[in-house]
Amino acid sequence: MLNDIRKDYLLNRWVVVATHRRRRPTDFAKKEPTAQSVDKSLCPFCPGNERKTPPAVLVYLKGEKGVVKEKDTNGSRHKNWLIRCVPNLYSAFSPPRKGESFESGKAVGHHEVLIESPNHYEHPGAAKFSQLVHVINGYVDRLKVLSSKPYVEYISIFRNHGLTAGASLSHAHSQIIAMPTTPTILRDELRASKEFYEAHGKCVFCDIIEREKSGPRFIWQNESFVALAPWAGIHPFEFWIIPKRHQATLLDLKRGTVEDLAEALKICLSGLDALLNDPPYNYGFHITPSNKAADKFYHWHLEVYPKLSIWAGFEKSTGTYINVVPPEYAAQNLKHTIEKRQFND
């Protein structure tokens, strides 16, 4: 049975209501925060435990001539993989069955977990460069498959790092959610970037890069990407990674661009780790929806949100935020930390 998806009485805001896996009041009984599992024999994402997950929809294996892409079958699981992508056991969105659709109020879509490495702790800030290239290629491969489904309108690729940032399993992993509607923040960004394009004849993100690249919020760049702290970031030490070349989605990344993105992830996230002692964080890609003509005015990017504060009554009831770290100060500290580390390398 699929979950429901509901729109607010007034706001253009959607919620997936877990009608088929709902929690009971006793599930919320207070417990001490527990350390994340480090017993690798129990970790469902560690090698040897492949049967603890549903069959993988994508596995990268090391072949003689490079990476070989495979799938698991129900009866067997591939071993010696580089990355695996599996359906989420606690799926928010599920493929439609007869009579189930977004129009009928059902959360149709897909919810997958991309296991980023056989090594439990190989998070992007600490990963081998070659491993990060696999992860990004895995994102793109799943994006291609999922965006071709007729009931999928938007695909969210995100990762949670650390228990207090919502990572209930500590093995390095990302999540991919394919959903039947364009989510609130993306819809608002699309509308505003379209208005900007019509008024100024250029992409607003290209304009942001131009304005920020030599200013106090600039953090780091390579040939293809720039990292900056956004002017009105709502999280302490928030930063964005934006491709310099105008591109609406991740679908057509060239090999060199994938490598540059891997470098950007590794350098920026290891800088964040070094500056703040491996803080919890979330990241999420913002891309154009699958079936909207937004290529001219929308520009994909990655937003990284360190989890260092709590949104309380004010933030939750108003949608206005308080950021105790000015973006300029965050950028300056991240920039210096990254430069010092590169100098020491």
Added chain:
Amino acid sequence: MLNDIRKDYLLNRWVVVATHRRRRPTDFAKKEPTAQSVDKSLCPFCPGNERKTPPAVLVYLKGEKGVVKEKDTNGSRHKNWLIRCVPNLYSAFSPPRKGESFESGKAVGHHEVLIESPNHYEHPGAAKFSQLVHVINGYVDRLKVLSSKPYVEYISIFRNHGLTAGASLSHAHSQIIAMPTTPTILRDELRASKEFYEAHGKCVFCDIIEREKSGPRFIWQNESFVALAPWAGIHPFEFWIIPKRHQATLLDLKRGTVEDLAEALKICLSGLDALLNDPPYNYGFHITPSNKAADKFYHWHLEVYPKLSIWAGFEKSTGTYINVVPPEYAAQNLKHTIEKRQFND
């Protein structure tokens, strides 16, 4: 020096940037969650420690003929108070000085703490009825004063309960923020409720009450208020308290309505405590902005958000939510818990 207030590059979303009290990276060094202060000699809100706060802008004292309203002066502090309202020491918004305004990018306004009782743990779910009446009257008194300031457009009244819901001090208190702009969620609600009014000739909240009052999301009511779990609530066990009579703000509450609201707070929040073992929560009032003609179509209400889940990469990057407790199930459980407690009384 005032904090900055900034609008996002694209979104109609505001953030207060703490330019004058910014935190440094080392302020975020990981620490074990600490229990909330229970040493009452250290609590700045407990009687005897009045000098640990700035002078109160409002104090309720017990007079011979009822409540007497006073202020502290810089040199002295009132003792034997019923409630106190003081400027927040870590103020997000501050009164303007020469040259400082919202137009100049400054977070002009007020940020106050309403200490709800001399008794450290007298939270609404556990409070004496008469004490809750003082708290609500205190909200209304401050609303009157703050909404008359020319630089104030919206006033947010909210409370945080429990450390993980952002209450850094455990003494029962609410907060009041007077701000120079209408916040995102309110602005969106105002626009949608205006559209509904123009299309249907009635208030959308009056319509919601009509539709929900005999349905599966109904929780509790008295003569003046109804409590319900909203159709698309984004927090597990979220509920709203809505006045039955159409009213845009709290400014003109009659004495009987204040008492009915005190009863609603006490019964619903003690029901939540009983059902979920005193969970952390936030609540926030939604009212019409001070200087907007929205009286016909906007309808004030209180939204209560239990803090039982973590918003992670998906929620933060998309603005779409996953609620693991269907509102109907939440309402049914809250309703039964409240009925059982009233029967036992």
